[in-house]
Amino acid sequence: MIAELGHFALITAFAVAIVQMIVPMIGAWKGWSGWMAVASPAASAQVALVGVAFAALTYAFVTSDFSLRLVVLNSHTDKPMLYKVTGVWGNHEGSLLLWVLILALFGATAAWFGGQLPATLKARVLAVQASIGVAFYAFILFTSNPFIRMPVPPFNGEDLNPLLQDPGLAFHPPFLYLGYVGLSMSFSFAVAALIEGRVDAAWGRWVRPWTLAAWLFLTVGIALGSWWAYYELGWGGFWFWDPVENASFMPWLIAAALLHSAIVVEKREALKAWTILLAILAFGFSLVGTFIVRSGVLTSVHAFANDPERGVFILAILGFFTGGALLLYAVRAPVMQAKGVFGVVSRESALVANNLLLVVSAFVVFTGTVWPLVAELAFGRTLSVGPPFFNMAFTPFVIVLAAILPVGSILPWKRGRGRVLRVLWPVAVLALAVMGLVWAMQTGRSLGGPLGAGLGVWLFAGAVVDLATRTGRGRWSDRLGRVTRLPGADWGKALAHGGLGITVFGVAALIAWQQEGIAVLDIGDRLTVGKYEVVLNDVTQLRGPNYVATRADLTAWENGRLLGDLFPEKRIYPVAQMPTTEAGIDSSLTRDVYAVIGDAQTGGGWAIRVYIKPFANWIWGGAIIMALGGLLSLTDRRYRVAAGARKAPATGGVPAE
CATH class of the missing domain: 1.20.120 (Four Helix Bundle (Hemerythrin (Met), subunit A))
Known part of the structure; x- marks a missing residue:
């Protein structure tokens, strides 16, 4: 009933x-x-x-x-x-x-x-x-x-599905949906504005909080998914450029561009047509993600369904809303003339560059995601586009974006001046010094670690300087008092940019300096990875609520100093007849000791794999700080009351006859 x-x-x-x-x-x-x-x-x-x-x-x-x-x-x-x-x-x-x-x-x-x-x-x-x-x-x-x-x-x-029986992935989909669906509000505002034929500063202020909320939820959802993949799948990675991972990442990139573009509409009444287009594309990419997850055209561990017939229905929804909105955009965009004029060196120009980098990087990800499908349908060839392509094609955009972000945050509107160089040169010196120090300390020749460290410092310190410049001049005691009274949006922007710097550093450090060891161990044997040592104490069988598990008892040491015990598991779910891996992790601020147990070997012993992952938690810590920045920005009173909003001349209308 x-x-x-x-x-x-x-x-x-x-x-x-x-x-x-x-x-x-x-x-x-x-x-x-x-x-x-x-x-x-x-x-x-x-x-x-x-x-x-x-x-x-x-x-x-x-x-x-x-x-x-x-x-x-x-x-x-x-x-x-x-x-x-x-x-x-x-x-x-x-x-x-x-x-x-x-x-x-x-x-x-x-x-x-x-x-x-x-x-x-x-x-x-x-x-x-x-x-x-x-x-x-x-x-x-x-x-x-x-x-x-x-x-x-x-x-x-x-x-x-046993892979979904985990706290990280249990709450990952709701946050992603809050982000995907949140972008529908930006889309609705864009289409409504196209129908009315009016986009102004008030519209930019109305659409920003919805976009910001969607971006915030997407940030949390992507971070939860990445964290789950890190500790649950047993391969030790945080991002594999899986089609479904990319499906959530693309609208995140477009939403970030939309956020920055809406600022220009609100402050300068420029980039109106471009901002409307981004709002359409952001939701369009959300629908693309829905199609990828549910159509079965691309294989993924994250996919919900494998039904091409239902995929056609979603494709029709995608075509109707995105295609219809783009058609309306083509008809109405010419009337959305920009009013603001700005110089080449200005905050507006920096935001335009920011937008272009984010959008182009999103289309790079889109191309790599759908190209195997296009190659199969058009040329009858089976291709695989993996991490090497994405790392090579996507990374340059991130580097350039990170380089211009602090500059664009401090540049004045309309026309820039030399003050930015005076403010940021200490940050640039610090970032270069950190880059040189890391290069001198690391044992390998990889440029990724030093470059990531330098960019991370540049972003984080640049966000601090940006916040400090908004307190005006005078004694430091007075300026510290004024910093607590800054609007929530200013604090939110600084946290978001600083969090991005932390994540960039974490990603670069983990990729550049990760160590790995694998061996077949009997009880009492040791595996040495760099300055770390892991001892296999015991292997036991245990029963959970709806699974049976093989559990290893490991003890980790660092240069002879006891770190603690690790308990990696290999689980079997009898009903679903599916295995899962539970990594054993000893975490600290600067590294994770990450252990996985494999199968029992025919000659005796167990396959044990150990990773040393530097600064792994900084990846998700930075994402949390970015999300907190978005949340703090949403508390800004100007978003809640839409200050300065102008109503249409005839808001009440006339009664229907």
Whole structure:
């Protein structure tokens, strides 16, 4: 009965979304205030109805209701409660339901807190947002219904994919969806602005918080996925340029460009057409990611579905919304004339360069991701594009972007002056000194480590200097007092740029200075990797809630100093008949000792692999700081009240006849 209630609520939400898509749009066109007013209550009703549907599906998973086909395929009575709950979105159908719940939630949030928006713009934004919902409701109800009953319910289920039974990946998809779907709001604002034919500073201020929230959630989601891959898959890497990894990374890059471009619209009323285009592309790449994950055209450990027919449906959604928005853009873009004029050396120019680098790097990733598919379809050749291509093609853009970021942050608007050189030259000297020191200390000849260290210092110190320059002049005591009163956006920008510097350094250090050792060890044997030593004390068998595991007991030493015990595991999930690897990690601020147990050897002993990973945690620490920067920027009062926003001349409209 509860499942039927959830199904009915989902169908009703579909109907409400259709009304929200049509009525407010006609009201805005005709100037009918009553019809425009339908948008807000419809958005609220829609999120409530989808919430009921999602709650019903969650109840089915928690209670192990094996009369539902989806629960049978993705749950088991012995599964821990956390993974019964996360199993709701650990599959194709449930994750789509989470998608539309978040989509409806964003629309409702715009309705609840959009009091500063002109009535016509608000109505059109909510109508466009509802149109996206209509497409995905149809997709769920006609191809991916999560409430299908089993003719004969079994006594137990087939269990959730063991790779998803992990805290890191349990919360990774919701954060990614908050980012993917959050970009739909930027898209809705862009399409609504194209329909109205007006983009101004107020529009730039309205669209920024939605983009910032989406970018923040994407940052957390990508970091969680990277962290999970690092400790769960057992290969010791943090990024493999997997198609699904790239699917989340591309909209992150475009969203970062959109954030910086919207600043120019808000401050100088320039780059209007470009910013609208970025808003369309950002959501377009989110839909591309959805297609990659669910169509089966590209193979990935992260993929939810392998169904080309459903992939065609998603491709149609992608074509309709992205293609339709681009067509509207081609028609309306000429009327969006820029008002601001700026010099070659200015903050506007630096932001343009920033945008170009981010967008081109996103298209480099896109090309490498889809080229194997294009080669197979067009030329009948099977190709593999792996990390060497991406590292070689993508890294130069990151280097140039990192080099100009501190300069662009401090450059004044409209026309730059020599003050920037006076402010940043100590930072440049420090970065070069660190680069030279690292080059002298490292034993190898790799340039990656010194370059990454120098760029990391340049970004982090540049963010500190940028923050200091905003306190004005005078005594340091006075300036320290003023720094606490800076707007949240200034603090957020400094944290985000500084966090990027920390991540850049962590990535470069891990790649350049990682050490590795592998050996077959009997009980009591030792494996030496650099100045570290690992001793195999014991290997035992243990049973978990829904798995059996082979567990190694290792002791790690550094130059004769005891570090602690490591307990890597190799698990087998009997129901799913699938193995997983759990790494044993001893972490510190400057390195991880990372151990993995392999199979028992025919001649006796166990295969043990040990990595020494310098500054690994700096990668995710920097990502957390970037996300905190985004969160701090969202607290800026100017975002909440849209200060300086101008309403349209006729916001109220006329009553419908």
